[in-house]
Amino acid sequence: MSDEIKKDVQQAEAETAEKKEPQYSLNDDRRVKVLSPGAMVAKRFFRNRIAMVGLVILIFMFVFSFIGGILSPYSQDQRFYRVDSLSKEYCSAIENTEFRYAVADGQEFTSIIQAQMVLATQKGVNEFSFKGVNYVMEPVGEDFYIVKLANGTEIGLAFKNVFSESDPSFKASYTFLREALSADAAGETSFTVDGKTYDLDENGIVTQGNTEIGYISRYVVQPLMSDVFLTRDFKEQLLEALETGDKDFYFTDPDGVESDYVIEYNAASHKYTVKQSRESQVYDTYAAPSKEHWLGTDRNGMDMLTRLMYGGRVSLIIGFIVELIANLLGVILGGISGYFGGWVDNLIMRIVDIFYCIPSTPILIILGAAMDAQMVDPTVRMMYLMLILGFLSWPSVARMIRGQILSLREQEFMTATEATGIRVSRRIFRHLVPNVIPLLIVSASMGIGGTIITEATLSFLGLGVKFPFASWGNIINDVNNTHVLTNYWFIWIPAGVLLLGTVLAFNLVGDGLRDAFDPRMKR
Amino acid sequence: MKKYILKRVLLSILILFFVTLIIYTLIRCLPTSYIENIARQKSMQPGSKSYEEWMEQLSAMYNLDTGILTGFFRWWGQMLRGNFGDSWVYTIPVTEEFNKTIWLSFVMGLITMFFEIIIAVPLGIIAATKQYSKTDYTISVIALAGISLPTFFFASLLKLVFSVKLGWFDLFGLVGRNYEQLDSFHQFLDKANHLVLPCVTLIVISIGGLMRYTRTNMLEVLNSDYIRTARAKGLSERKVIYHHAFRNTLIPLVTIIGGSLPGLFSGALITETLYAIPGIGYASYKAMVGGDIPFSMFYLTFLAILTLLGNLISDILYAVVDPRVRIS
Numbered sequence: 102m103s104d105e106i107k108k109d110v111q112q113a114e115a116e117t118a119e120k121k122e123p124q125y126s127l128n129d130d131r132r133v134k135v136l137s138p139g140a141m142v143a144k145r146f147f148r149n150r151i152a153m154v155g156l157v158i159l160i161f162m163f164v165f166s167f168i169g170g171i172l173s174p175y176s177q178d179q180r181f182y183r184v185d186s187l188s189k190e191y192c193s194a195i196e197n198t199e200f201r202y203a204v205a206d207g208q209e210f211t212s213i214i215q216a217q218m219v220l221a222t223q224k225g226v227n228e229f230s231f232k233g234v235n236y237v238m239e240p241v242g243e244d245f246y247i248v249k250l251a252n253g254t255e256i257g258l259a260f261k262n263v264f265s266e267s268d269p270s271f272k273a274s275y276t277f278l279r280e281a282l283s284a285d286a287a288g289e290t291s292f293t294v295d296g297k298t299y300d301l302d303e304n305g306i307v308t309q310g311n312t313e314i315g316y317i318s319r320y321v322v323q324p325l326m327s328d329v330f331l332t333r334d335f336k337e338q339l340l341e342a343l344e345t346g347d348k349d350f351y352f353t354d355p356d357g358v359e360s361d362y363v364i365e366y367n368a369a370s371h372k373y374t375v376k377q378s379r380e381s382q383v384y385d386t387y388a389a390p391s392k393e394h395w396l397g398t399d400r401n402g403m404d405m406l407t408r409l410m411y412g413g414r415v416s417l418i419i420g421f422i423v424e425l426i427a428n429l430l431g432v433i434l435g436g437i438s439g440y441f442g443g444w445v446d447n448l449i450m451r452i453v454d455i456f457y458c459i460p461s462t463p464i465l466i467i468l469g470a471a472m473d474a475q476m477v478d479p480t481v482r483m484m485y486l487m488l489i490l491g492f493l494s495w496p497s498v499a500r501m502i503r504g505q506i507l508s509l510r511e512q513e514f515m516t517a518t519e520a521t522g523i524r525v526s527r528r529i530f531r532h533l534v535p536n537v538i539p540l541l542i543v544s545a546s547m548g549i550g551g552t553i554i555t556e557a558t559l560s561f562l563g564l565g566v567k568f569p570f571a572s573w574g575n576i577i578n579d580v581n582n583t584h585v586l587t588n589y590w591f592i593w594i595p596a597g598v599l600l601l602g603t604v605l606a607f608n609l610v611g612d613g614l615r616d617a618f619d620p621r622m623k624r
Numbered sequence: 625m626k627k628y629i630l631k632r633v634l635l636s637i638l639i640l641f642f643v644t645l646i647i648y649t650l651i652r653c654l655p656t657s658y659i660e661n662i663a664r665q666k667s668m669q670p671g672s673k674s675y676e677e678w679m680e681q682l683s684a685m686y687n688l689d690t691g692i693l694t695g696f697f698r699w700w701g702q703m704l705r706g707n708f709g710d711s712w713v714y715t716i717p718v719t720e721e722f723n724k725t726i727w728l729s730f731v732m733g734l735i736t737m738f739f740e741i742i743i744a745v746p747l748g749i750i751a752a753t754k755q756y757s758k759t760d761y762t763i764s765v766i767a768l769a770g771i772s773l774p775t776f777f778f779a780s781l782l783k784l785v786f787s788v789k790l791g792w793f794d795l796f797g798l799v800g801r802n803y804e805q806l807d808s809f810h811q812f813l814d815k816a817n818h819l820v821l822p823c824v825t826l827i828v829i830s831i832g833g834l835m836r837y838t839r840t841n842m843l844e845v846l847n848s849d850y851i852r853t854a855r856a857k858g859l860s861e862r863k864v865i866y867h868h869a870f871r872n873t874l875i876p877l878v879t880i881i882g883g884s885l886p887g888l889f890s891g892a893l894i895t896e897t898l899y900a901i902p903g904i905g906y907a908s909y910k911a912m913v914g915g916d917i918p919f920s921m922f923y924l925t926f927l928a929i930l931t932l933l934g935n936l937i938s939d940i941l942y943a944v945v946d947p948r949v950r951i952s
Contacts, residue, residue, distance in 0.1 A: 151761060451639065457935075458643045460927035462893055464650065466912045467920055474658050474915065554774050558894060561776045564913075580780045583795060587788045597777035604772035612768065 142539075145617040152613020158606035162599070166413030175404040177411035178569045181394070182402065183385040191362065191377035192331060194320040194343060198371060200244070203258040203278050210248065210257035218248060218259055242286020247279070258282065262305070265322070266315040267333070273315070281307055285317045304337045316340070320373070339364075343373065387589050397591045400579055401568075409596060412571035416603070419487055419556050419566075420549040426491025428545055431498025432537070438499065439506030440529060449499070456496040462555075465489060469564025479567040486565055490552060501544060505537050539618035543611050550607035557600055573600045629940055636932045641700075643928045648696045651921055662915040666712055681710070682917070703925070709918040713911045718922045721907060726889060728798070729896070729903035732819060733888035736826040737881075744831045745877065748838025752846060753865055763835065770832030779825045779898040786821060793821050796900040822899045826892055837880060838873065845872045875946045883938025886930040 136144065146152055170177070200219060204210040214231055218238060221229040227238045235251040244261035260282050264273055273281075277294045284292035284301050291300050300308045305317035313333045316322075318340050324331055335352055342350045342364060349363045361378045384402030388394055396405035438449035468489060472482055509515060510533075518528045553573075559565030560574025568575065576596040579585045585592050663678040673681070690698070702708075708718040751763040787795045794800060800814050845851065846869055854864045891905030900906060904923070911919035 151765065454635075454639050455642045455646065458639060458928045458931045459646060460924055460931070463908065463912060463920070463924055463927065464647075466893075466909065467651075467654075470913045470915060471654050471658050474661060475655055550772060554772070557774050558776060561774075562894075562897070574774075574776075577774075577777060577780070580776075586780060586784060590784075593777075593780060597774065597780070600774050600777060601769070601772055604774070605769055608768045608772055609765075612764075 142614075142617045146613055149613040149616060151609055152616075155606040155609025155613065158602050159610060162413060162603045162606065163417070165599075166410055166417055169410040170407070170414060173404070173407040173410055175407045177407055177571055178403060179407075180402045181385040181388070181398055181404065182382045183388070184380050185383045186378050187381050187383075188363075188376050188378045190325045190374055191329065192322055192324045192326070192339075192375045194322045194339065194364075194373040194375065196320055196343075196371050196373070197261055197263050200259045200261060201263060203260075203275055205255050205257050205275050208254070208256040214248075214256075215259070218246070222246075241283055245282055245286050262286075262317050262319050263321055264307070264315055264317045267313045267331075268315070271314055281317060302337075304340050306333055306337060308333075325374070326377075339375065387585070387592065390591055396595055397589070399576070399592060400585075405576075405591060405595070408571040408576055409573070409599060412573045412576050412596065413599060413603075415483070415566055415570055415572045416553050416556060416574070416600070419483070419490075419572075420553045420607075422487045423490040423494065423552045423556075424545050424549050426488065427494040427548065428498055428541060430491070430495035432502050432534075432541065434495070435499035435502030436506060436529065436534070436537075439503035440510065440533065442507075446503070450503070453496040453499050456493070457500075459493065461490075461493040462558075464493070465555075465559055466562065466564055469559060469562070473564065479570055483566055483570065486556070486559070490555060494548065494552070498541075498544065498548075501540065502537055505540055506533060509533055509536050539614075543615040543618065546607050546611035546614060550604040550611070553600070553604055553607070573597075625943065628943065632936055632939055636936050640928060640932055643932075644700065644703075644925055645696055647921065647924045647928070648699060649692055651917060652692055652695070654917075658915065659917065662712065662917075678712075708922040711911060711919040712916040713914045713919065714907075714916075718919050721919065722904065722922065722926075725902055725904045725907045726891075728901065729891035729905060730888055732823060732826070732892065732896075732901070732903060733890075735819070735823050736830065736892075737884070737888060739823070739827045740830050740834055741881065743827070744834035745838050748835045749842050749865070749870065749873070751835070752839045752842035755843065764839070767832035767835040767839075770828055770830075771836075773829060775825060775829055775894045776898055778828060779821070779895065782821050782825060794818060798901050818899075819901070822892070822895050822901050825895050825898075829895075834880075838877060841876045842869065842873045845869045848872075875942075878945050879938045879942045882941040883934040885937060886933040890927055890930050 200215070200222075202210060202215050214236065217229050217231045218236070221227070221238065227240065229236055229238075236256075237249045237251060238246040238259070239249060240246055242262075246259045247255060248257050248259060249255050258275075258279055262282065262285060264278055264281055266273060274294070280292045280294045281299065281301070284290075285305055289301065291298055293299070297309060299314065301317070302308075307314045307316060316333075316336055320340060320343055322331060322336055322339060332355065335354070338350055338352050339362075341347075347364070349361060351359055351361055353359045358379070363376045363378065365374045365376065366372075367374065385398050386400050386402050388398040388402075390397045394404050394406065396409065399405050399408060434449050434453075438446045465486075468485075472485065477485070514532065515528070518532050523532075556565055556572065557574030557577070560567075560572045561578050563575070563578060566572035566575055573596045577593045577600075579589075580593040659682065660679070663682065664675055666678055667673060667675040706719065710716065711718045711721050714721045747763050747767075751760045754760050783795055786792050794817075798815055798818050799811075800818070803811060803814055806814060846865075851864060851869055854868045855861075859868075889904070891903045891908070893905040893909055895901075896903045896905035897909045908919060908923040910916075911923070
């Protein structure tokens with residue numbers, strides 16, 4: 102044999118050795134790739150594209166709700182504020198266009214005489230007579246007259262510049278008015294009444310020592326906001342603005358807060374309204390989506406995205422716990438009923454029939470309303486909700502399990518367990534129950550979807566999960582407000598989409614699992 | 625057959641008895657302070673009865689002063705005479721309010737059921753005959769989406785699109801603002817217009833269940849031996865499906881639809897509330913939230929009777945339609 106041939110043979114042998122698989126005889130089990138029943142189910146399930154979509158949505162929802170809540174920089178009941186400029190009616194100023202009168206002590210200055218006086222001023226004369234009595238008006242300043250009888254007795258004052266007291270306890274006497282108005286008309290800076298000296302500044306503010314008594318002005322200034330005290334400085338500035346005709350001015354109040362004041366004139370009522378625009382902190386409600394709040398904020402100024410995450414937690418946990426309770430009760434009672442049959446079966450099935458007829462939604466609404474009235478703590482309330490929901494939904498599980506067990510009981514393998522003398526508990530839990538579990542998983546995964554809808558509906562009606570807890574249902578609850586429905590999509594659409602997505606995903610997965618568990622349904 | 629029906633009816637009455645017992649016990653277990661509070665609030669209203677009178681009336685109706693069992697039997701006695709007491713919220717006898725609202729709910733239910741059947745059944749059959757095709761997947765996913773849709777969310781979406789954006793329908797209520805000025809024909813149109821959105825909501829929500837049910841049953845029939853025989857003897861596919869398969873699918877369909885007939889009267893609690901349609905559902909929602917015990921009790925009992933009646937009808941129909949299951 103030549104070397105070349107040897108080489109070729111060696112090469113060929115090496116190649117075949119590489120390709121070579123362990124050789125088994127034809128009827129060797131190892132030739133066939135054997136999958137356990139579980140792996141078969143998994144394989145069938147993972148091949149189902151629609152179910153996979155459901156699974157992906159579910160995984161997303163779990164990550165979103167349980168991990169998202171941790172990653173979110175905000176907590177579920179953290180409130181946000183924004184600075185808003187609030188414009189409130191602060192005070193009003195009325196320009197006095199009519200004469201006002203003061204009557205000297207012990208004199209007659211009736212309204213008829215007053216009217217005669219006004220007629221005289223309109224005629225431009227300084228004297229008038231009424232019922233044979235002559236009166237003289239002594240002009241002191243612009244639109245300010247001292248009215249006297251012909252014999253020189255002072256009977257009263259007529260004026261348009263009004264004195265308004267700042268201190269309600271101070272009552273301006275006739276003499277005080279006379280002196281103050283005269284001083285104002287003459288442009289003096291001080292006057293004396295009853296031995297007391299008062300100061301008068303160029304804006305007409307009257308002070309005694311350091312305390313403000315009142316002010317003389319053509320304008321009467323009154324606060325419109327409750328618990329507002331108009332300071333002297335403020336009035337000075339306002340009166341100045343009114344004199345010069347400015348439309349707005351800035352004023353810093355004694356606390357150091359600067360505000361913008363806008364003066365509006367109402368021609369019909371001759372009234373100036375001063376509006377105060379002040380920057381104040383308010384809850385940042387219904388804020389549009391932004392960088393800080395990806396889905397905006399809700400009616401309480403809480404971050405919507407974070408609320409959705411925590412709401413998802415509540416919805417999913419409630420779904421699981423309720424389903425757990427329902428399935429536990431259902432499996433136990435359905436199992437007993439199916440396995441033992443006879444009067445036990447009859448009894449349990451009649452109980453199931455009874456529970457089947459109890460209308461659950463109305464009962465939940467009644468209990469919710471009662472708990473509302475009793476102001477049950479939100480946490481306790483959530484527990485009750487889970488218990489009641491679980492307790493109302495076990496009959497369908499029990500009925501299904503019983504049916505399944507009834508049919509399984511008649512099968513050969515159960516006869517075999519009986520024949521081999523396996524004890525009852527082992528027969529039930531080792532041989533019967535595992536055969537029920539596929540059905541249970543399918544019904545549970547669809548049941549969770551249904552429970553989530555029920556919970557969301559109750560919360561939507563305001564009778565389920567309560568503030569401060571978030572739940573997808575009570576987040577959408579805000580849509581009852583038509584204004585929210587039309588203007589703030591980000592309040593309710595995301596929660597609705599999440600809810601729909603989750604329930605749909607549970608149903609898709611349940612459907613896929615059923616197909617995977619029960620290949621007979623496939624043709 | 626007669627014996628079977630009689631047996632079922634007697635059993636239903638027995639079940640009803642226990643259901644009402646549970647409901648009665650539940651209402652009795654409500655905190656007394658809750659009931660007293662409501663009675664107090666009622667007595668505050670102008671022209672209302674006094675607090676004592678309310679409580680007295682309530683005690684008389686529900687025998688609150690006696691034990692639960694005695695009280696229950698007396699309540700049953702009154703119920704059999706058709707006496708359900710006066711509603712607290714509506715201040716008229718419960719049965720009167722029921723008469724006022726039930727027919728609207730019935731009409732809504734009828735419309736919904738009609739559309740549900742004519743949409744869901746054909747779609748379900750198409751899905752089954754074309755199993756694993758794109759059509760089947762689409763129909764199945766749509767059916768599941770319908771089942772998964774929360775009523776309130778769907779209703780809000782419809783309102784946003786059709787009421788707010790397009791302005792075709794009103795947001796709430798059964799009649800429009802100028803209802804009184806319309807002639808009777810336009811009044812009818814006005815009401816019909818207001819019922820469109822609620823009915824669409826109900827149809828979309830309920831369609832999925834029936835569709836899936838039809839599909840499953842059709843599939844089962846299609847997999848049975850007699851269909852194979854029909855195919856084997858060379859019948860056209862049309863004849864196989866519509867002559868042999870569909871008729872057999874009708875058995876479960878007729879049963880379930882017959883069983884849901886009493887449900888036409890139960891009203892759509894959530895949907896009616898969402899659209900403020902004055903049917904039995906909305907009326908009872910208001911009553912339940914307002915703590916109106918007489919009306920709530922009546923509604924709960926009524927619903928239980930309807931459910932029992934539905935089960936009874938579907939059981940009997942099953943026996944009537946399918947000779948194989950007829951129980952001797």
